[in-house]
Amino acid sequence: MDEAMDGDAVCQQLQDNAYDLILLDIRMPGKSGLEIMAWLxxxxxxxxxxxxxxxxxxxxxxxxxxxxxxxxxKKPYDVDDLIQAVGDKVLERRQSRSRATTDWSNPLKGELFRRTLDHLPELVFLLDERKCFEYLNHKVESLTGLPAEELIGQPLSRLVHEDDIAKLPLFFERAEAGEPITQEIKLKTHSGGVGHKDFEIILTSTLGVNPALAQANFSPEDPPFLGIARDITERKQTLELMEFRASHDSLTDLPNRNLFMDRLRLAVSQARRNGQKFAVLFIDLDNFKAVNDAYGHGIGDQLLQKVASGLKNCLREGDTLARYGGDEFMALLPSLDEKKDAATVARKLLTSLETPFRFAGCDLRVSIGTSIGIALYPENGDEAETLVERADMAMYAVKREKKNGFRFYS
Structure with missing residues (x-):
């Protein structure tokens, strides 16, 4: 074992003698450790x-x-750790020399490994220090429509959808800290036109700053980042559909009672805070049961769908129309300036039902009216349940009097 106190002396020793192992400090007089390694x-x-x-x-x-x-x-280090590291590397070098003369299959292993990666259902990739692709398995083509060869040397951002580009800096920063990071990111696709799919990407640095990496079998040729991308588009669509079905009516696709009440409570909270007014409309179809009995539930369901579409077209973008149950609908009109604005909307709703509804496949026209009760916030109540109850009472007052009209709670 020999010792040298500066960079130039290290180089001289290495020219004069052969060594299995060198312990090298990065900072030393003369040439730095990195300069000596470049010289080696x-x-x-x-x-x-x-x-x-x-x-x-x-x-x-x-x-x-x-x-x-x-x-x-990493200094300061424990002497036992140094002895262990030196012993391991000397043994590793001897074993490597032995394998080099006996293991004829080594040249094939890289190719076999790449073939294995190409058959994985996930996209696997390596990025260099510029965050550019150094390797991609062939799954990239079936997932994005672009061949791996076209993407080599291109930055990861080339594949990322514009909506998610801003996620990348923090994504890489966290990965460089040494822990695998998972992030949902949209990637662009080029199959049948430009679109996108949702991916869950796991990104990890092949060299972090944590001490555990001192024991890793690290190759100096390894790129800094390893990524695995899993297509979660169908999974997300399924979850979104399940969430939609839980909060919407399956026949009309309108918000259901639960979602309507959530929005109404939010409207109460916002109006209370901002000093605003809004209206709740309880809409009940007149004589719907007679239509069902006369023509069957199939025609009844189609009628509800047509009524829902017509009522919705009468409302503003920020309004809510919900199917409350059976032949009952609810409308929430936030940010009203005057009581007469609610009356104007009620008249539009009544007008939308004046023309008889026609049904495909049969020579049938069905006319139906509706009774509408209106409750105002804060005039008729300052709680969601109270407003629904009083709009319901106003609606039944219309049914008792004449049907096919509207009335404010009083």
């Missing part, structure tokens, strides 16, 4: 290098590994 690479001197440094900077450590370091000890 240029001259072709075959020695393993363990670097020692007080640096925890990811980029400096990565540069050392890129130049050929086989291990890393």
């Amino acid at each position: 690479k240029e001259t072709g001197i075959d020695s393993q290098v363990i670097i020692m440094s007080g640096h925890s900077d990811y980029r400096i450590v990565r540069q050392a590994f890129k130049l050929g370091a086989c291990d890393y000890l």
